[in-house]
Amino acid sequence: MADTIFASTRKGLVEFRRTARGWTQHAVHFLGSPVSVTLAGRDGATLIVALNLGHFGVKLHRSTDAGATWKELAPPAFPKADGKAADDAAPANKGIWSLAFADPANPNALWCGTAPAGLFHSPDLGDTWSMNQGLWTMPERSKWFGGGTVDTILHSICVDPRNARRVAVAISCGGVNLTEDGGKTWRVASRGMFATYMPPVMKDEPSVQDPHMVVQSPSNPAVWWCQHHNGIFRSTDDLAGWHEIINVPVSNFGFAVAVHPKNADVAWFVPAISDEIRAPVGGALAATRTTDGGKSFDVIRRGLPQGGAFDLIYRHGLAVDSTGRQLAMGSTTGGLWSSDDGGDGWTLISAHLPPIHAITMA
Numbered sequence: 001m002a003d004t005i006f007a008s009t010r011k012g013l014v015e016f017r018r019t020a021r022g023w024t025q026h027a028v029h030f031l032g033s034p035v036s037v038t039l040a041g042r043d044g045a046t047l048i049v050a051l052n053l054g055h056f057g058v059k060l061h062r063s064t065d066a067g068a069t070w071k072e073l074a075p076p077a078f079p080k081a082d083g084k085a086a087d088d089a090a091p092a093n094k095g096i097w098s099l100a101f102a103d104p105a106n107p108n109a110l111w112c113g114t115a116p117a118g119l120f121h122s123p124d125l126g127d128t129w130s131m132n133q134g135l136w137t138m139p140e141r142s143k144w145f146g147g148g149t150v151d152t153i154l155h156s157i158c159v160d161p162r163n164a165r166r167v168a169v170a171i172s173c174g175g176v177n178l179t180e181d182g183g184k185t186w187r188v189a190s191r192g193m194f195a196t197y198m199p200p201v202m203k204d205e206p207s208v209q210d211p212h213m214v215v216q217s218p219s220n221p222a223v224w225w226c227q228h229h230n231g232i233f234r235s236t237d238d239l240a241g242w243h244e245i246i247n248v249p250v251s252n253f254g255f256a257v258a259v260h261p262k263n264a265d266v267a268w269f270v271p272a273i274s275d276e277i278r279a280p281v282g283g284a285l286a287a288t289r290t291t292d293g294g295k296s297f298d299v300i301r302r303g304l305p306q307g308g309a310f311d312l313i314y315r316h317g318l319a320v321d322s323t324g325r326q327l328a329m330g331s332t333t334g335g336l337w338s339s340d341d342g343g344d345g346w347t348l349i350s351a352h353l354p355p356i357h358a359i360t361m362a
Contacts, residue, residue: 002321002361005328006047007336008035011354013049015067016336023338023349029067033059037316039099040362041107048110048126050075050096058093058114062126076112076120076129091116098316100157103164113154117144117171121183132183135169140177140188140207147172147210147229155315158216158224168224168239170214175207176226178239192242196230197275212255213315217264225267227257227315232269234294245294250281256318256329260342263324265293268343270313270329278312285309287329289343303337303346311335316358330356 003018004026013029030051039048045066051059060075078090098113102121110122112129119132135141144152149172156170165182168189175190193209195202202208210229217223222238231252232245245252251271260266269288272278280286285304288297305311311331318329327339329346334353337346 001323001326001340002328004040004362005336005338005349006038006040006360006362007330007353007356008038008049008316008358008360009330009334009354009356010034013038014353016349022347025350027067029070030061035357036096037099037358038360039101039110040360041101043107044362046107046125048099050099052095058096060096060126073126074129076114076118076122076131078118079131091118093118094151095153097153097155098157100159102159102167104161105164111157111159111167113157113169115149115151115153117152117154117174119154119157119169119183134179134183135177135186138177138186141174143205143207144171144174145208156211156214158214160216160221161218162221168214168216170211170226172212173208173210175209176211176214176239189239190242191240192235192244193226193228193233194230194244213257215257215259215267217259218261220264223259223264225257225259227254227269229253229275232257232294236293245290249288249297249299250286254313255315256313258318258320258327260320260324261322263291266291266324266342267294268318268320268327270318272312280309280311283307283309285311285331285335287343287346298343300343300345302344303339303348305335309333314357317356319359319361321361326361328359328361330359332356 005016007014012031013035015027016023017026047063049061058075060073061070095115100111102109102111108125112120120129153172158168160166168178178189188206190206190209212227214226224235226233233242254271284306287300330336332355336349
């Protein structure tokens with residue numbers, strides 16, 4: 001099981017480690033700074049951390065000694081039209097929303113997703129970045145629009161375990177988009193989703209869908225799960241199409257989804273009331289889990305607040321480790337919980353953290 005939890009919060013990166021007494025706070029990195037997302041390497045030592053300092057801009061830091069020391073990196077920057085260097089005419093990088101290792105055979109290769117929705121690649125653990133022009137110039141971009149923000153956001157990056165040149169990205173109100181040639185060309189891969197927030201004539205348009213989070217099954221890569229703005233969707237044909245999961249308990253609105261690393265039919269969600277009311281249904285926080293591909297769900301409340309709760313779990317606020325037994329989730333009101341039994345029950349680690357943007361387990 002994972003023995004470290006990194007909580008990317010509004011006031012720093014809070015590190016917890018498993019001890020004989022349970023999870024204990026080990027360190028706080030970047031105290032006072034808003035941390036948007038953290039990527040942890042499999043070597044147990046590499047960490048890539050993105051900060052968003054508002055007026056002072058987006059920052060990026062790397063550690064290769066498990067957080068003992070840090071190196072500040074230049075964050076991805078949008079190029080001018082001629083592709084040379086960024087200037088005032090180029091879009092500003094307003095936030096890093098996703099980080100992923102780009103190639104299992106190359107531990108130094110990274111992908112990064114930003115707002116506005118750009119995809120950047122680094123061959124050297126973030127020392128240098130180049131923007132993926134194929135996604136930026138795809139014709140469907142003209143249909144994208146910000147979902148809840150002015151800018152479109154690239155928040156999900158899925159690198160196919162069968163072929164690192166096959167990458168899917170999910171974009172707020174820009175749908176799911178897929179490349180099979182390492183980013184040279186892209187095609188829309190959100191057919192079958194529907195958007196109730198659009199006029200009827202545009203409801204089924206693949207390029208305006210708002211996937212809140214998309215994950216690919218590591219054990220059966222043809223299976224994909226999506227927590228969408230207005231429902232839960234699943235693809236079982238390797239993104240040829242999606243189908244809605246119906247009869248979802250509590251609510252079909254939410255942001256987070258995690259899939260079991262060894263069983264594509266097992267997935268977890270954390271519902272909220274609706275887009276307009278982003279709070280737990282009835283003030284009672286619950287996690288839902290399917291073990292049969294969405295045919296049925298368990299509603300899990302043990303260990304979670306069941307009255308007066310306002311906790312919302314953001315899209316990166318739910319994580320599962322490589323065993324599928326250990327989960328952790330963090331909320332917008334600073335609650336952090338873990339589960340050692342695949343989500344059957346939850347244990348409160350802390351109720352006093354800053355708002356949590358993302359959870360990373362290592």
